[in-house]
Amino acid sequence: MEVIIALIAGILVGTLLGRALSNKEKNLLTSIVSKTTLFLTYALVFVIGLRISQILPDIITRGQQVVLVVIAFSTIPAVLSLAISYLTLRS
Amino acid sequence: MLKKLESSRLALLFAAGLITGLATNLRVGEEILWTTLLCLIFAVGLSMGLEINKIASMSREKISWGLKLILATLTGSLTGGAVIYLLIGEPALKYSLAISAGMGWYSFTGTYLASIDPYLGFLGYLSNILREVYTYITYPLLAKKLRYSSISLGGATTMDTTLPVIASVGGSEAGIIAFIHGAFLTLLIPIIVSALAST
Numbered sequence: 001m002e003v004i005i006a007l008i009a010g011i012l013v014g015t016l017l018g019r020a021l022s023n024k025e026k027n028l029l030t031s032i033v034s035k036t037t038l039f040l041t042y043a044l045v046f047v048i049g050l051r052i053s054q055i056l057p058d059i060i061t062r063g064q065q066v067v068l069v070v071i072a073f074s075t076i077p078a079v080l081s082l083a084i085s086y087l088t089l090r091s
Numbered sequence: 092m093l094k095k096l097e098s099s100r101l102a103l104l105f106a107a108g109l110i111t112g113l114a115t116n117l118r119v120g121e122e123i124l125w126t127t128l129l130c131l132i133f134a135v136g137l138s139m140g141l142e143i144n145k146i147a148s149m150s151r152e153k154i155s156w157g158l159k160l161i162l163a164t165l166t167g168s169l170t171g172g173a174v175i176y177l178l179i180g181e182p183a184l185k186y187s188l189a190i191s192a193g194m195g196w197y198s199f200t201g202t203y204l205a206s207i208d209p210y211l212g213f214l215g216y217l218s219n220i221l222r223e224v225y226t227y228i229t230y231p232l233l234a235k236k237l238r239y240s241s242i243s244l245g246g247a248t249t250m251d252t253t254l255p256v257i258a259s260v261g262g263s264e265a266g267i268i269a270f271i272h273g274a275f276l277t278l279l280i281p282i283i284v285s286a287l288a289s290t
Contacts, residue, residue: 002125002129003128003129003132003203003281003282003285004281004282004285006129006130006132006133006136007132007133007135007136007278007281007282008136009133009136010132010133010134010135010136010137010138010139010140011136011137011139011140011143011278012136012140013136013137013140014136014137014138014139014140014141014142014143015140015141015143016140017137017140017141018140018141018142018143018144026141029141030138030141030142033134033137033138033141034138036130036134037131037134037135037138040127040130040131040134040198041131041198042100042101042104043127044124044127044128044131044198044201044202045101045104045105045108045197045198045201045216046104046105046107046108046111047108047119047123047124047127047202047205048105048108048198048201048202048205048212048213048216049104049105049106049107049108049109049110049111049112050108050109050111050112050117050118050119051108051112051119051124051205051209051212052108052109052112052205052209052212052213052216053108053109053110053111053112053113054112054118054209055209055210055213056109056113058210059210059213068179069175069179069181069214070214070217070218070221072175072178072179073171073172073175073187073190073191073214073218074217074218074219074221074222074225075221075225076171076174076175076191077167077168077169077170077171077172077175077191077194077222078167078168078171078222078225078226078243078244078246079167079171080166080167080168080170080171080174081163081164081166081167081168081171081194081243081244081246082167082233082237082240082241082243082244083167084163084164084166084167084170084243085159085160085163085164085167085237085239085240085241085242085243086237086240087163088159088160088162088163088240089156089159089160089163089238089239089240090240
């Protein structure tokens with residue numbers, strides 16, 4: 001629920017600011033938001049690494065199975081999306 | 092939004108987090124993780140709100156193509172999650188669906204699922220970052236044969252990190268459709284992933 005509230009609040013504030021600010025101010029704000037997003041993404045990627053270090057021995061023990069699961073999760077949804085898009089747009 | 096992200100830099104940061112965790116036993120509290128994630132979501136919403144006029148000014152035809160692609164990407168990704176569960180049997184169906192519903196947004200999916208279980212976070216992060224990598228590698232080849240359908244491959248990343256590749260290979264029209272596709276998926280992913288994982 002918090003995730004949805006944060007997203008909607010962001011969109012509302014962004015829309016209101018987009019209307020209230022001049023183009024120059026809007027560009028400046030967009031640049032600041034872009035840099036902030038970049039910083040937060042880097043911070044979260046570091047934290048994910050930190051969290052995963054707790055279960056690294058477990059991942060290593062699982063070995064091949066983990067590799068298989070990661071490959072499946074990265075390829076199957078992408079390939080199916082591509083196939084369904086092709087069929088949808090062709091029709 | 093995240094054009095400056097480089098896969099190598101992300102890999103280094105991820106490795107730095109792993110090494111720091113192993114070497115120092117440093118732990119990050121749930122509140123800090125959750126607050127940072129909510130700040131990221133708010134910032135993404137803010138940048139979408141600032142660009143809302145850009146989307147509204149796009150032609151109806153391109154919006155319609157973008158919406159069809161969104162539906163197809165969503166259906167394909169969720170079906171993929173269900174297929175993986177049927178084939179491998181792990182993790183639980185709701186988490187399999189949540190991981191595949193990340194559609195390339197690794198920082199959100201990885202962090203959100205890591206707050207439930209670090210192993211799920213690992214799967215959510217790695218499989219979604221790989222989806223972005225596949226898009227970089229295969230889009231130029233696929234776009235020649237499949238045209239706009241190949242935008243689906245990039246999922247949510249088509250509004251930022253993979254947009255330059257799509258626009259340079261597929262042209263400005265593909266770029267506009269990719270932006271609409273990525274923007275709406277970015278809006279939907281937090282809602283779908285959190286709904287699926289919390290059921």
